[in-house]
Amino acid sequence: MKTLGLGRNEVNKGRIIAGKAIARTVQKEIAAKAARLIQKGIFPKLGIILSGSGPSQIYAHSKERACAKVGIRVETVDFPADVKFEDLKKRVEKWNREKSVHGIIVQMPLPDKVDSARLLGLVDPAKDVDCLTPANLGMLVAGRPRFLPATPAGIVELLVRSQIRISGQRVVIIGRSEVVGKPLANILLLRGKRGDATVTVCHTKTRKLTEISRGADILIVAAGKPRFVKKEMVKHGAVVVDVGINQTDRGLVGDVDFEDVAPEVSAITPVPGGVGPMTVAMLLSNTVAAAAAQTGEADNAGI
């Protein structure tokens, strides 16, 4: 009981990183950039390819709503679950050609029988605002990123806007997925204030994980395991970013045991309301940047 009481008091010491509020600020900035383009007759537009029901419907609709708020036009094509690859391909190719479409999203998950990697590979890298094409991931490794993938970029933006220093810090990432862990490691190794970190990537094959995670100044958890990270795994005073979002019978929870860990840290993101809102904001940012780049307005729009 004593520990619990102590924990409750100390939660207030651990600063909660206000993902929602920061995302709102970012969205305001994006709306201003979009407005400058619209004044010049350029209407930033995102095309979303969707197939099948379930989570992909929900994700797509939340992106549509966010676009509407900042002045980005959206066209969603909702294909039936038994869609042929050729039809998806034709839509990608049509939007690749159309000057009025600046960003293209292939909303995951697609039906199992669709070769999503092949479809993604067809998206014009200049319109790949999710930064999922090999060409754009490769530009990132080569140190000349065109776009940054939304979730990793959102994490970095959260840290920077919370005045948390990244350069020279020891960052430990738990999780080596293609959409979070690996691109995030590559971003944090870039030169500059969003990078210059000493980066360690851990995963299911990692031994002595606690020893490693306790060495982190900034611990970023994308393990996909509800409440996986306990206070023993975190250094006192560290910054913890929770990328997980797990549906449990206690509601949505992250990969970090928030109540257990929060008293130990100097800052922590909540779930929900932490990384999530930033992911959508970064997608909007990429779309407006794409519209500006494709129309030669990158400098004028302040992007």
Add this chain to the structure above:
Amino acid sequence: MKTLGLGRNEVNKGRIIAGKAIARTVQKEIAAKAARLIQKGIFPKLGIILSGSGPSQIYAHSKERACAKVGIRVETVDFPADVKFEDLKKRVEKWNREKSVHGIIVQMPLPDKVDSARLLGLVDPAKDVDCLTPANLGMLVAGRPRFLPATPAGIVELLVRSQIRISGQRVVIIGRSEVVGKPLANILLLRGKRGDATVTVCHTKTRKLTEISRGADILIVAAGKPRFVKKEMVKHGAVVVDVGINQTDRGLVGDVDFEDVAPEVSAITPVPGGVGPMTVAMLLSNTVAAAAAQTGEADNAGI
């Protein structure tokens, strides 16, 4: 003097990884694969684009000799130092089209005024046997590599053929270059026996480097600083891979102080004769694999 004497005795305990001998074995295997293709009338061929004198000449010639030994044809086009970008571009495009050319190398360094990144971006990814195009680097991050870049692939091959376990080990890489550190980190994070490592990347902005490098089961050094790593930076019994090659008044030396470090470790690569020979071998391997893939013989050639 005592330390020196001890060092000399103990050097024998640290196994020296025989890069040259392993590279010879790999080259024999490549020659056998090339021979199987040649029997079917497929002559693996590498095109090398070269401009300017100095190191690029030396690198290109050593690749030509290595190709000749394993049965790969080479065509080197040696452009004058004041070559126009358009002429280099035309050559890349010609080789992209020619079915008889399976691999294309843009030999670095090119003259300063040539935009090498732009030129590299023009190479057909299927013929990019150096794995330097964004598309191929991105395939690596996405976990579906087409080729692996030669130096990082050579390092991993050295470890695997020396029966050094990678999976689950803590690997620390010193150096975050686009040709070694970053692609190597991405390879070591792939699934399987060449990956599954817990990977940390350190660089000039890293603080407490000694503390981090001492945590490594496998320490890979690509810092570009002669004899930079001393025994204090290495855990007793670790494996040390030295990617450095520095011309000094004492001759060629690596980034590791070999005499100082060798007594402490369970295995170490020498310089020269360690990673260097493997780099060329991996390039040959990629070229033969490219020839097999482009002619539909990937399975038959045992590649």
